[in-house]
Amino acid sequence: MRLTFLGNGIMASTMISRLLKSGYEIEVFGRDEKKLSDFSKKFDKKLETFTYKNDIDIGDKIVVLCVKPHALEKISHFFKGEAALIISVLAGTTIATLRENIKAKNYIRAMPNIAAACGRSMTTITGDKTSQDEAVKILDAIGKTLWVESEKELDTATILAGSAPAFLALVAESLIDGAVKEGLKRSDASLLTKGLFDGFAKLLEEYAHPALIKDAVMSPGGVTAKGYSVLEEHKVRSAFMKIYQKNI
Ligand SMILES: NC(=O)c1ccc[n+]([C@@H]2O[C@H](COP(=O)([O-])OP(=O)(O)OC[C@H]3O[C@@H](n4cnc5c(N)ncnc54)[C@H](OP(=O)(O)O)[C@@H]3O)[C@@H](O)[C@H]2O)c1
Numbered sequence: 001m002r003l004t005f006l007g008n009g010i011m012a013s014t015m016i017s018r019l020l021k022s023g024y025e026i027e028v029f030g031r032d033e034k035k036l037s038d039f040s041k042k043f044d045k046k047l048e049t050f051t052y053k054n055d056i057d058i059g060d061k062i063v064v065l066c067v068k069p070h071a072l073e074k075i076s077h078f079f080k081g082e083a084a085l086i087i088s089v090l091a092g093t094t095i096a097t098l099r100e101n102i103k104a105k106n107y108i109r110a111m112p113n114i115a116a117a118c119g120r121s122m123t124t125i126t127g128d129k130t131s132q133d134e135a136v137k138i139l140d141a142i143g144k145t146l147w148v149e150s151e152k153e154l155d156t157a158t159i160l161a162g163s164a165p166a167f168l169a170l171v172a173e174s175l176i177d178g179a180v181k182e183g184l185k186r187s188d189a190s191l192l193t194k195g196l197f198d199g200f201a202k203l204l205e206e207y208a209h210p211a212l213i214k215d216a217v218m219s220p221g222g223v224t225a226k227g228y229s230v231l232e233e234h235k236v237r238s239a240f241m242k243i244y245q246k247n248i
Pocket of ligand 1: 010
């Protein structure tokens with residue numbers, strides 16, 4: 001099956017690397033010939049690249065929209081015809097806005113995350129139900145896919161799945177820096193943190209609730225209880241809950 005990507009940035013690259021491995025044929029449109037040429041060299045398999053020009057026919061194609069949200073309006077006038085399906089990863093861009101800018105029979109909004117690069121994205125999707133199966137089939141190439149019933153839920157999932165790798169990177173980096181401050185070698189602290197996240201992912205699957213993991217580790221008057229109380233004192237829980245608010 002052939003997919004048409006609009007955009008050649010980080011998310012396009014992570015998705016394409018997996019989709020090529022799953023046997024998809026890919027063509028990519030971008031605005032900069034040199035960037036497109038460098039982009040195509042990143043992959044083992046050949047993909048076709050084109051710069052935007054007027055009257056690009058997207059009739060009956062499956063188009064994966066991967067540009068910055070503000071670029072949608074700027075590129076929309078290049079296209080003619082009605083795509084079979086638009087899959088958009090644009091954060092915060094509604095289906096109504098997609099519909100105003102690019103014509104398609106069906107629209108799907110998808111929110112992948114950067115773990116798509118290793119086939120481990122947890123991707124949320126919503127949109128035209130008739131295209132659900134087709135979109136899930138495509139997006140399963142980059143990880144797991146969850147269908148939600150509304151765009152509001154997808155916007156929340158954008159923070160939880162799309163942005164959260166950046167938040168977890170802050171947690172990982174802080175844990176390493178704290179250990180280095182106490183005298184642990186940075187290479188050892190990094191290795192321990194990688195192992196921690198790997199093991200923790202499996203624990204999350206096995207335990208019915210994250211609090212049960214905490215209870216299993218925190219003994220009365222112990223170092224974990226002391227550390228936990230410091231995190232609560234500094235309102236780490238409250239900060240994580242606030243990241244979902246629009247006006248922060
Ligand atoms: N990165 C993530 O973890 C992540 C997760 C979920 C969703 N997303 C979504 O993925 C989309 C792409 O993000 P990204 O992380 O891949 O960003 P990126 O690496 O900065 O790539 C952005 C892409 O948009 C193009 N672009 C920017 N301004 C443009 C304009 N005025 N006209 C035409 N093209 C323009 C860029 O073209 P040039 O290369 O020529 O500048 C590039 O192809 C965004 O909508 C974002 O919301 C990203």
